[in-house]
Amino acid sequence: MNAFSLALKLFRSNVKTYTFYIAVMTVAVAVYYDFMALKHNPEVLQTREVLLYAKSAAQITSVVTLIVLVFFMWYSSSFFLKQRTKEIGIYALAGISNAKIGLVFAVESIFIGLTALAGGLLFGILFSKLFLMALAKCTLLDVTVPFTVPTSAVTEVMITFGIIFLAL
Amino acid sequence: METILSVRSLKKEYGSRGTRFAALHDVDLEVQKGEFLAVMGPSGSGKTTLLNLMSTIDQATAGEIYIDGRNLTRMKNGDLAKLRRNKIGFVFQDFNLLDNMTIMDNIALPLALNKANHKEILAAVEELAAFFGLTDQLHKYPYQLSGGQKQRAAVTRALITKPSVVFADEPTGALDTKASTELLDCLRGLKPKYGTTVIMVTHDAFCASFSDRVMFLKDGTLHARLDSSGSRKDFYQKILEMLAAMGGITNERL
Numbered sequence: 506m507n508a509f510s511l512a513l514k515l516f517r518s519n520v521k522t523y524t525f526y527i528a529v530m531t532v533a534v535a536v537y538y539d540f541m542a543l544k545h546n547p548e549v550l551q552t553r554e555v556l557l558y559a560k561s562a563a564q565i566t567s568v569v570t571l572i573v574l575v576f577f578m579w580y581s582s583s584f585f586l587k588q589r590t591k592e593i594g595i596y597a598l599a600g601i602s603n604a605k606i607g608l609v610f611a612v613e614s615i616f617i618g619l620t621a622l623a624g625g626l627l628f629g630i631l632f633s634k635l636f637l638m639a640l641a642k643c644t645l646l647d648v649t650v651p652f653t654v655p656t657s658a659v660t661e662v663m664i665t666f667g668i669i670f671l672a673l
Numbered sequence: 674m675e676t677i678l679s680v681r682s683l684k685k686e687y688g689s690r691g692t693r694f695a696a697l698h699d700v701d702l703e704v705q706k707g708e709f710l711a712v713m714g715p716s717g718s719g720k721t722t723l724l725n726l727m728s729t730i731d732q733a734t735a736g737e738i739y740i741d742g743r744n745l746t747r748m749k750n751g752d753l754a755k756l757r758r759n760k761i762g763f764v765f766q767d768f769n770l771l772d773n774m775t776i777m778d779n780i781a782l783p784l785a786l787n788k789a790n791h792k793e794i795l796a797a798v799e800e801l802a803a804f805f806g807l808t809d810q811l812h813k814y815p816y817q818l819s820g821g822q823k824q825r826a827a828v829t830r831a832l833i834t835k836p837s838v839v840f841a842d843e844p845t846g847a848l849d850t851k852a853s854t855e856l857l858d859c860l861r862g863l864k865p866k867y868g869t870t871v872i873m874v875t876h877d878a879f880c881a882s883f884s885d886r887v888m889f890l891k892d893g894t895l896h897a898r899l900d901s902s903g904s905r906k907d908f909y910q911k912i913l914e915m916l917a918a919m920g921g922i923t924n925e926r927l
C-alpha cells in the first residue's frame with residue numbers, strides 16, 4: 506500500500522465526515538459553472554445589449570462566489586486538519602516520515618476536490634438550461650434557449666477550481 | 674545478555690529561561706534484550722517524560738540514549754522515522770486506534786507503509802492476532818470492541834513490525850483488573866516467543882508485579898530498583914513496601 510492507496514482508503518472511510526463539505530463545494534461549482542455558461546453561451550452572445558448588464562452582473566457574482574468559497578475552504582480544511590491531529594500522530598509513530606504524511610493528506614484533499622468538481626460540473630450542466638431559461642423569463646426576452654454545453658465554460662471552471670484546490 | 678537500550682546521564686528540562694524545571698536529571702539505565710521493565714513513581718516524578726525521551730517522542734536537554742547501539746539524541750527526523758518504523762512499538766493508555774479502519778487495517782498499518790508483500794502482511798497479522806486472541810475481531814471496527822480487546826489490538830499493532838523495544842505508557846490505565854491481567858500476561862509471554870523488550874510506565878503495583886524488574890523514579894532521578902524473584906505475589910509485596918518507603922502513593926490500595 507503506498508501513499509496513494511492509503512489516501513484512497515482514507516477518503517472512502519471519511520466520505521461521511523466530508524459529505525456536507527463536498528455538498529457545499531458541489532453547489533458552488535455548479536453555480537459558478539452556470540454563470541460561466543451564461544458568459545460563453547453562443548445564443549446569449551448574439552442577443553441584444555440588454556444582456557450585457559446581465560453578463561457583467563454574472564461575472565461579478567461569480568467572482569464573489571469564488572472569494573467566499575476560497576475562505577470557506579481555507580477555514581474548513583484547517584478545521585478538518587485540527588480534528589485529525591491525533592491521526593497524524595499515529596502515522597508519525599508508525600514510522601511514516603512527515604513528508605509522506607503530508608503527501609497522503611494532499612492526495613486525499615485532491616480526491617475531495619475532484620469529487621466536488623465532477624459533481625458540480627454534472628449538476629451545473631444539468632441545470633444550466635433551467636438557469637438560462639429563468640434568466641430569459643426575468644429579462645422578458647423571447648429567446649428559446651437551446652441546451653448547450655460550451656466547452657470553453659467547462660474548461661474555465663476546471664482551471665479555476667483546479668488552481669484553488671491545488672493551492673489549498 | 675546483550676543490552677538493547679541504554680541511557681546515559683539523561684537530563685530533561687521544561688520551561689524557558691528563568692523558570693527552568695528539571696523533570697529528569699542524571700538518569701542512567703541499561704535494559705537487556707527481552708527484559709520486561711516497569712518504571713514506577715509518584716505522579717510528577719518524570720516517568721512519562723523518561724518514556725517519551727526513550728521512545729523518540731520528545732528530545733532530551735542533555736545526555737545520550739542508545740537503542741541497538743544507535744544514538745537517538747543525534748538523529749535527524751528521517752532517521753528517527755525509520756527507527757520508529759523498524760525498532761520501536763508504542764502502546765498508549767487510550768489505545769489510539771483509528772476509528773475509521775477495521776482492526777485488521779489498524780494492525781497492518783505500519784507494515785502496509787513499509788511496502789511489504791500483501792500476503793506476508795496478512796500472514797503476520799493473523800499470526801499475531803491469534804497470539805492475542807483477536808482472530809474473530811479482525812474485521813470489526815474499534816467501536817465494536819471492548820476496552821481490553823482494543824488494547825490488545827493496539828499491542829498487536831505495536832508488535833507487527835517485530836520491533837526490538839515496545840514502549841507502553843500506562844497500558845492498563847483504562848482497563849479493569851481482568852482485562853489488565855490478560856494484557857499483562859500477553860506482554861509477559863512476548864519474551865519467550867518473540868524476544869521483545871517491553872518498557873512499561875505504570876503507577877499500579879499490581880501491573881508492575883508482572884515485570885522482571887521495576888525501576889522507581891522520584892523527583893526526576895532513579896531512586897531504587899527491584900528484581901523479581903519469580904513469584905509474582907512476593908514481588909507485589911516487595912513493590913508495595915518500596916512504594917510505602919518512598920512516601921507511597923498507593924497506601925490506599927493496601
